[in-house]
Amino acid sequence: MTQADVIIVGGGLMGTASAFFLRQRGLSVILLERDLVGSHASGTNFGNVRRQGRFLPQLPLANRSRAIWGDLPGIIGEDSEFLPSGHLRIAFREEDEARLVAHAAAAREWGLDLDLITGNALRDRFPYLSPSARMASHSPLDGHANPRLAAPAFARAARRAGAVLHEGAAVLGIVKSAEDFVVETAIGAFRAPLLQISAGAWGGRIAAAFGEPVPITPAAPQMGVTEPMPYRIAPVMGIATTVKEEGVYLRQVKRGNIVFGGGARSEASLDTRRARLDPLNTLAQLPHLARLLPPIRALSIIRTWSGVEGYMADDIPVMGPSGKVTGLFYAFGFCGHGFQLGPGVGATMAELIATGHAGIPIEPFHISRFAQGPPG
């Protein structure tokens, strides 16, 4: 099949979830992935299924996504190790505590209930936390999942539902004819009247080719994992801070290892498609990890990794219809916080493409916010 209702460029979590939900709505889909499904940011991120701490207008999308995460086995037939384990943001300073209080009040308006826990209650409930922690903002229904599994799981489900997925299909060029987009790739040409760009950090290059340049920068998250210890730390936790270097986070997986990330990022290259883990960043994470969870000092790190992520200048993704080209849609540049949103992005893009309506407000993510001068 070289022709379909929709072509999706990019087989990360956004693209594979969109392919799956488009099939649910009865549209034919061809997904074109240059490398392997889920091999870049979607497969190398921390695995946070976190809603709290987000840009508030993102919460309708995050809430929609959270509902899908909770029902993954029913929807795609596997759970991608999703655990609704709860999520903690920990404040060590008075001003960070104040930000948590303000965020909790504001998030409630968007349908997200957060518990603010302090003092003895904090220590009783989470005894492994640092005694110097002042406050935890607890989001009981958030959690974590396995990023190595999620996008491939959506890809398999999309295939079972009838989508055509090609790996090793690097896009060489896209031409819009009167009716169709014609996508030239390394394995041949494909055409469809509708086109979705979910090319992650590389999405900016394609948008620019359609006359919609955006300020996007590739960057490399600094991830690591410890040796396993008995499973007893359920919630994902991170330091709530405005100081970049302090902003580490961690989660324990059921088999016992503690996965961590955060702090300074390193370089990633769109051309070599490689992200660099800077081992000095790993060292810089250590004191902050130990501040967050003191017992972690007894463990050893067994592995580190990174991946290519795309960061927008305003830290908000590009999602929705093109501002210039009819039939063209975008979902890329998720700024290192896209994993939780992925299933919701898929459902929302499918609804938007199939019906013309997203079902939830996504205007803040529209690409036209970067348009120069008057439209046209």
Add this chain to the structure above:
Amino acid sequence: MAVTGDGVIVVGAGPAGIRAAERLVAAGIRPTVVEESARDGGQIYRRQPEGFRRPPEALYGADSAKARALHEAAQALHPRVDWRPGTLVWAIRDGTLLVNRAGQHEALPFRHLILATGATDRIMPLPGWTLPGVTSLGGAQIALKAQGCVIGREPVFLGTGPLLYLVAWQYLKAGVAVRGVLDTSAFAKRVLAAPWLAARPGLLARGLAYTAALRRAGVRIATNITPLEVEGEDRVAALRWRDAAGVEHRAACDGIGMGYGLRPETQLADLAGCAFAFDGGARLWLPVTDGDGRSSVPCVYLAGDGAQIRGADAAELAGRLAACAALRDSGRAVDELEMATLRRRLAGMTRFRRGLERAFPYPAHLAADLPDETLVCRCEAITAGALRQAGGEYGAAEVNRAKAFSRTGMGRCQGRMCGPAAAEVLAAARGIPMAQAGRLRGAAPVKPLPLATEAAP
């Protein structure tokens, strides 16, 4: 960060590293020598702990003169090098080694780097191989050599290669009742490999002498066998195996030493950015070097078994040759005759190595028949079946993708133990050549890094 000293770092103080450092010192350089163990000597000439008093003859047998010479050379070097024992190189970044010594971090910049990282046992999983009482052949030998301990009173030795017979003989000599030496290679292969093995008649004769001594002592030696299962409840009780005629046997034992040759420790070469190529003889991906030890990365040199398995004698020569290459590349005069002599002597050893690969091939064919429930990755407890599912249902075409889906090679050892065997299982499951199954990409830390690591004062 400024490069200190002469900016030459040797990683590893075994036969290759010591001879490399010695050659650098002879040229008036003061290299930094980083060694993970507490003492120099490497594995084959591993020193016993301080305070142990066994004579070299008891520890190293026929190699005692070489061991003594190497240890004396190392001892003489200590005041002439920046000697850093007990130090793990866990990452390489922009011409700098990141090292950890007893929880203290330090960054060591280099201009020239000689990696002499040695080798570890190569394994092939079989059902029950993770039961207590099963050790690698090298581990069995180190227990005896370094600690004067044995892996069992009635052990069986399983695998292939010269080390199989050497370790069995060493155990016999130590008064242990060896219950069998079971070799997966056919004896006929040894005969066919004779023209290559003849390159080192002394070693060939020694190998035959070990075998003869084992036979004289009544030890059962069987070749061309198929290992079936390690039996036992809480620990090893027996090994089930099948002989060349297809008859099954059960050898009761309380310990198993298992090994199928050696596997170079190439993680640092990988982190340094060195190019790798598949070596069909060894069935391994190895870092590419020119004949003198230059890697594909300027100013990074590889020597000894960490680059390709040729044994301790070759490692001493290769260490010295790599140092010569580094000296020449940094503009110092090196006598061409010295390098030519080293190259010529190494050529014979390379030929012998190729003979060993023919005589004692890695039993790749066993990978296809491993039962699905057999553990391949022991750190993460990943079975052959899970790996096959990653390669089949999930479509992983090479080992890194299979790792992402199955966790194979994600544990404490980072695939150092299971990586090549996992690639064999994947290749067999997908019906592709081993070379196509690829190799696990290296990542820091090379070995577990304590979170309590702090900057050195």
